[in-house]
Amino acid sequence: MHGNHVHNLTKINIVDENKKIHKIRSSISDTNGASKKGMVLPFTPLAMSFDNMNYYVDIPSEMRESMADNRLQLLGDVTGAFRPGVLTALMGVSGAGKTTLMDVLAGRKTGGYIEGDIRISGFPKKQETFARISGYCEQTDIHSPTITVHESLIYSAFLRLSKEVNKEDKMIFVNEVMELVELENIKDAIVGLPGVSGLSTEQRKRLTIAVELVANPSIIFMDEPTSGLDARAAAIVMRAVRNTVDTGRTVVCTIHQPSIDIFESFDELLLLKRGGQVIYSGPLGRHSQQIIEYFEAINGVPKVPEKYNPATWMLEVTSSAAEIRLGIDFAEHFTMSSLHQRNKALVKELSVPPPGAVDLHFETQYAQSSWGQFKSCLWKMWRSYWQNPDYNLVRFCFTLLCALVVGTIFWKIGNKKSSSNDLKTVIGAMYVAVFFVGINNCQTVQPVVATERTVFYRERAAGMYSSLPYAMAQVIVEIPYVLVQAVYYCAIVYSMVSFEWKAAKFFWFFFINFFSFLYFTYFGMMTVSITPNEQGAAIFASGFYLLFHTFSGFYIPRPKIPGWWIWYYWICPMAWTVYGCIVSQYHDANNEIVVLGQSPNPTMAGFINDYYAFELDFMGPVAAVLVGFCVFFALLYAFFLRTLNFQMR
Secondary structure, three states, X not given: XXXXXXXXXXXXXXXXXXXXXXXXXXXXXXXXXXXOOOOOOOOOOOOEEEEEEEEEEEOOHHHHHHOOOOEEEEEEEEEEEEOOOOEEEEEEOOOOOHHHHHXXXXXOOOXXXXXXXXEEOOEXXXXXXXXXXXXXXXXXXXXXXXXXXXXXXXXXXXXXXXXXXXXXXXXXXXXXXXXXXXXXXXXXXXXXXXXXXXXXXXXXXXXXXXXXXXXXXXXXXXXXXXXXXXXXXXXXXXXXXXXXXXXXXEEEEEOOOOOHHHHOOOOEEEEEEOOOEEEEEXXXXXXXXXXXXXXXXXXXXXXXXXXXXXXXXXXXXXXXXXXXXXXOOHHHHHXXXXXXXXXXXHHHHHOOOOOOOOOOOOOOOOOOOHHHHXXXXXXXXXXXXXXXXXHHHHHHHHHHHHHHHHHHHOOOHHHOOOEHHHHHHHHHHHHHHXXXXXXXXXXXXXXXXXXXXXXXXXHHHOOOOOHHHHHHHHHXXXXXXXXXXXXXXXXXXXXXXXXXXXXXXXXXXXXXXXXXXXXXXXXXXXHHHOOOOHHHHHHHHHHHHHHHHHOOOOOOOHHHOOHHHHHHHHOOHHXXXXXXXXXXXXXXXXXXXXXXXXXXXXXXXXXXXXXXXXXXXXXXXXXHHHHXXXXXXXXXXXXXXXXXXXXXX
């Protein structure tokens, strides 16, 4: 009797679903995309259907001997559909493939092999187009830590909303989303680092939802939006999720061990067993009645205890141990059920475009032009740097300290030009100061760039911008800070060391120090882009400090460097810095100096030319090379940021 009851219930569901499909089709075919819940920007409701999805990954070579196949299957023939205004849960035990399925459907996988058919309202899914109409809320809540909640939403909206939407409407929409996700009271709060400063975990979850929602997507994926939250915080987040669904969007969440209230806030469930096979796909019903009836109809499955969490009960009765005890494969049982046939019918219905429908098409890959992307990225970077005193004050204070130490140790030594030792002391003062300030710039920028790179991976995957505008924005935003750093450093050192007060000499001293600080900063950024984390970047950079130091031309003058190493002298940035420091200050020094063991006494300019092999009229090429190093490291940073992806999914 019970089995017949479920069969009849399923028949009723099929009729209901057909009615729903026609409603969805009429809303999808509405090209005007009527506004939902008072939202200022309209959107088109879209359904997603997927049929026989399989996903494989390569097995590590050390494990292949014990396995017949070289590939491991993580998803097996997964079929289903997500529809507008329906909140769907993806559930299963750990390792069942919940997040894997979501990543495959959202196009976030960076490796593996995908088989199957994915359609968006009947049309084959194209990832470039899909990124424009979808949102993906990651479990880790990755955001730029030094901007506010409001700025995070403005930045996302201005990059992801169409160019046709004017600025005023974008700002209104941002405010509407903040109200929808209940962020108005913390809109001016700095996001901060998780577990260290800024927003709480629950507030971060809602910000993650809001950042995707301001893109006005039709389909939103959420990876465990309630993980790590207590009951109250989870309820607040789920209220935000429910509000999002009620706007008519398609929302899919992976969920792990939800409470009764959270579980029953979902409309439909797609349940996976270990190995990525479907064991239930359909409606939950009021108080989870439909899924309870489905599993209770299976011989041997115990009844759900009174007031027991149906989600917990469902996972317990479908576990691997329960399968062995009952002698049943729940995946096979589902494929033989009428519920599975209903799903197949629904997917077949949704896999055909409605009459008169047109496939999604955008003229460009990104919502904004390259210039628009650059402007938005530069605005975000400027706000981020301005609100990051931990970074900027550290390097400013260190530079000030270096300037004062160098100035007091080498007090008025610039006036002394009587011997070669005086010359070497002055050169040493200029060299050491630049070297240590440069290393500090390199080291302090690495954690900043590494933190922003994790945000970059999320934003690039969301189709917000291409790599070059982002990289150039971060390169350019460093310039004013390094400029300020160089101005007060040069003013203090130049006056305290008492170099000759000539405008040209002071300008060259400033020019050399500014571009030296800058290329060290860009070198630090570049090291992050070619290593998986900031620790690796620090180790990589430290290996070059020794080379910079050794081949600078100060400790070992160029004529004394072995011929098989001279090539590195010419590509060593510090060598050109030392070259410029000496030549700019002493190119016109014709006074005689005392050189131990040499007679008659040479002129200072002549000694520089003989001992260091520096051409005294070579400042033009030196300046060009210093600028070239800055451009070279900046372009390498942009190139490696674009081509290397250390985020494996």
